[in-house]
Structure formats: C-alpha cells, structure tokens
Amino acid sequence: MKTNLAKEEYYTPEQEAIVEEIIESLSQAQKTLSCKYFYDEKGSDLFEEIVELDEYYLTRTETSIMNNNIEEISRLIGKNCILIEPGSGSGQKIKILLDNLIFPSAYVPIDISESYVKDSANKLSKNYPDLKILPIIADYTGEFKLPGFNFEHENLVVYYPGSTIGNFSPEKAKEFLKKIAHMCGKDSYLLLGIDLKKDKEVLEKAYNDGSGITRKFNINILENLNNLIESNFELDQWAHKAFFNEDKSRIEMHLVSKEKQNVNINGYTVSFNKGETIHTENSHKYSIDKFCELISDDYRMNKVWTDKENKFAVLLFQSI
Numbered sequence: 001m002k003t004n005l006a007k008e009e010y011y012t013p014e015q016e017a018i019v020e021e022i023i024e025s026l027s028q029a030q031k032t033l034s035c036k037y038f039y040d041e042k043g044s045d046l047f048e049e050i051v052e053l054d055e056y057y058l059t060r061t062e063t064s065i066m067n068n069n070i071e072e073i074s075r076l077i078g079k080n081c082i083l084i085e086p087g088s089g090s091g092q093k094i095k096i097l098l099d100n101l102i103f104p105s106a107y108v109p110i111d112i113s114e115s116y117v118k119d120s121a122n123k124l125s126k127n128y129p130d131l132k133i134l135p136i137i138a139d140y141t142g143e144f145k146l147p148g149f150n151f152e153h154e155n156l157v158v159y160y161p162g163s164t165i166g167n168f169s170p171e172k173a174k175e176f177l178k179k180i181a182h183m184c185g186k187d188s189y190l191l192l193g194i195d196l197k198k199d200k201e202v203l204e205k206a207y208n209d210g211s212g213i214t215r216k217f218n219i220n221i222l223e224n225l226n227n228l229i230e231s232n233f234e235l236d237q238w239a240h241k242a243f244f245n246e247d248k249s250r251i252e253m254h255l256v257s258k259e260k261q262n263v264n265i266n267g268y269t270v271s272f273n274k275g276e277t278i279h280t281e282n283s284h285k286y287s288i289d290k291f292c293e294l295i296s297d298d299y300r301m302n303k304v305w306t307d308k309e310n311k312f313a314v315l316l317f318q319s320i
Contacts, residue, residue, distance in 0.1 A: 004132050005125035008117065009147060011138035019229050019266045026270045026278070033221055035167050035281040036139055040224040041115045044089055046217040055209045057202070058163055061312040062193045063096070066161075069305045069314070070100045076303060076316060077101060077189055080154040084108040084184070086140035091120030093161050098128055105153040106132035110140045141176065146183060156188040163195035163312070166250070166284040173284075174294050181298040181319040190299060190317040196310055197285045200244045207242035207251050207283070215240035218253055221280055231265045241277065253281040288313055 013021075025032045038047070051059035066073070079102035085094055088109035098104060107124065111117045114137050121135040132151065138144040158180055165173050177190065207214055218240045222233035239256040254277040263270045286294075292301045292315070299317035306313045 004129055005121060006132070006134045006147070008114075008121070008135045008137050009144075011136065011142070011144040012112075013139065013142070015229070022225065022229065022231075023265055023268050023270070026265070030279055031270075031272075031277070032279045033225075035221075036112055036141065037221050037224050037228070038217065038281070039089075039111070039113050039116075040220075040227065041113060043217060043220045043224060044113050044116050046213060046220060048090060048092075049213050050209070050217060053209045053211065053213060055205045057206060057311055058193075058195055061307050062161060062163075062314060063093075065193075065305050065307055065312060065314045066096050070096060072303070073097075073191070073305075073314075073316065074100050074102060077157055077191070078154055079103050080105045080152060081157045081189070082106045082108065082149055082153050082155070083157050083159055084110070084146070085159045086110045086180075087160070087162075087164055088120065089113070089116055091116075091124055094124075094159065097159060098124070098131065104131060105151065106134060106149065108134045108136060108146065110136040110138055110144065112137070112139050156184040158184060158188065158190050158192075160190065160192040161314075163193050163283065165192055166195055166286070167282060168284070169282065170284065170294055174297075177295050178298045184319060186319055188319045189302075190319065191314065192317075193312060193314050194286050194288075194291050195283065196306070196313055197249060197287055198311060200246070202311075203244045203251055203285065204242065207253060208240075214242065214253075218242075218255060218280055222255070225265075229266055231263060233263055234261070237261055248282075249285050251281075251283040251285070252279060253283075254279050288315070291315070 050056050082105050088111045109117055117135045117137050121133050125133050134147045219235055219238055225231045226233055237258050241254045241256050245252050257272040257276045260274045261272050300320050302316045304313055304315050
C-alpha cells in the first residue's frame, strides 16, 4: 500500500444538474458549452496530442521558459511547499517543479477526469515516494474544498500553467483567482502562464492545425455529451471553426451545424439552423500589464519570465 497517496476526494455534480446546465447553455441566443466538457479521457488524450503540434507554440514555449528559469522559480517559492494544480490532466507539467523545488511537502492534483487523476496520482506516488499526494476529482471552477494539511509545510503554491486562465472571460478570471486567493490564504503563491498578444496569423494557426487534431478535440465535446447524458449529437453534422476576435482579444472556437437539425437531450429538443454555432471555448490573450492590473485586488506580482520573442509569459504572484 502506498502510504504517500491519499484516497481521492470527489466533488462531482449530480447527473440532473449536468443536464440542466447543458440545456440552459444551449437555449441561449448564442448557444454555448462549457470547455470543461472537452476533458473526458478521449478529450484529454487529444489535448496531449495538440500540445505536441508544431503550430501549437504555447506548451513548448512555456516549458522552455520554465526550464530556463527553474532555479530562480524554486528559490523564490522556497522549501516545503504544497503544490496545488487545478486542471492537472496527465500530471506531466508538474514534474519540472517536483524535480526542482526544495523538498516539496505535498501535491494536490485537481481534475474533472477521474481516470487522469487516478492514473497520474499513482504514477507520481511511485516516482516521488517521499511526496504526499492528495488527489481531488472535481470541476475546479465549481465548489470543492482543499484537504486538511495537518503536516509540516511552509506555504501553498497554486500552479496554473498552459494559459488555461485565458479560457475565462477577464471578469470570470478575476473572480476565479479571487476564490483561489481566499481558499489558500494570505501570502500564498500563484504561478501561472498567460499567452501574450501577438500576430493574428500565428494565433489562428495554433487552433487550426493542418493535421486536424484540434478539430477532433472540438467535436469530441459532443461525443462526450452523448456518453455523459442522453443526447444524440451526430458528429459528422458539425464542423470546427476557430478565429481571433480582435475586439475581445481572444481566440474563439465554435462548432458549426452543417444542416438544419434537432438534437434530443434527455427528452428535451434543441433545434439548430444550418450555419448556427455552438461556442465551445475562448482563449483570451493579454499584455502583462493588463493581466497584473486585472487581479491586483488580490495579488501582487513578484516576477515575470518570458521567451525571447515575447510569445508567452510565466508570472509569479503572492496573495495579499
């Protein structure tokens, strides 16, 4: 028995609540789906393929920044920290911190995908036998609680890489990070990545890769719904569309209905016109100053690291 691996804590919504949420979001004038529904096991695997694509610069650029500055990051964070990672996925990105921080005390992976949390937690418990691992299966944008940390530690560090914060609107990003600051307490750390404003062509290419993996990832949200609730989306009746919205400084991903069609969701009919879209994801792009200003009520900025081309930034904050 692995003494460093705690039993998973679950904060998963009831099926009825999921159905209500989906019907409500598909009843708006602009139909939407939450991007959290991308991440069933298949969707998580597809995203792991996306991060390896030539067009998708975000992950390799962020990884390079982390590798180039990890000694300074480790020194600033200090020893005996507890690492908390919302949206932990396969647990690959956390390894650079686990390998370089000074005696980290514990790791708390939080993800909606039960299989990913369990698999990564088991692997990490073997590779880091002195590290306490406290997995949580939850939609981290909803309600959940951190476990009790009744062991020696110096501080809490929330790691939120991949420019995932860009999936939120600026207002929701501020609200989410305020909740995290209150949950972790004064002087806790926030280490996160943001994708910086840049040429439109570079941005759009990252979400319209030539091999079509992002298209599969986008359409998989409908397959996940078919498996999750009683819906009958026909996957071949939908097309992928991603573009940069200049006014809102964000990439938008949509699914476009190829024909006029009806979809049954747990006995409720949702109608789509030909060409009508479901808005599935946003990825907001920031300047460093704008992002720091956005969360300045709850965090002070300690340090910024960027790549040579200023495509991406990794920022370290402390809650106030």
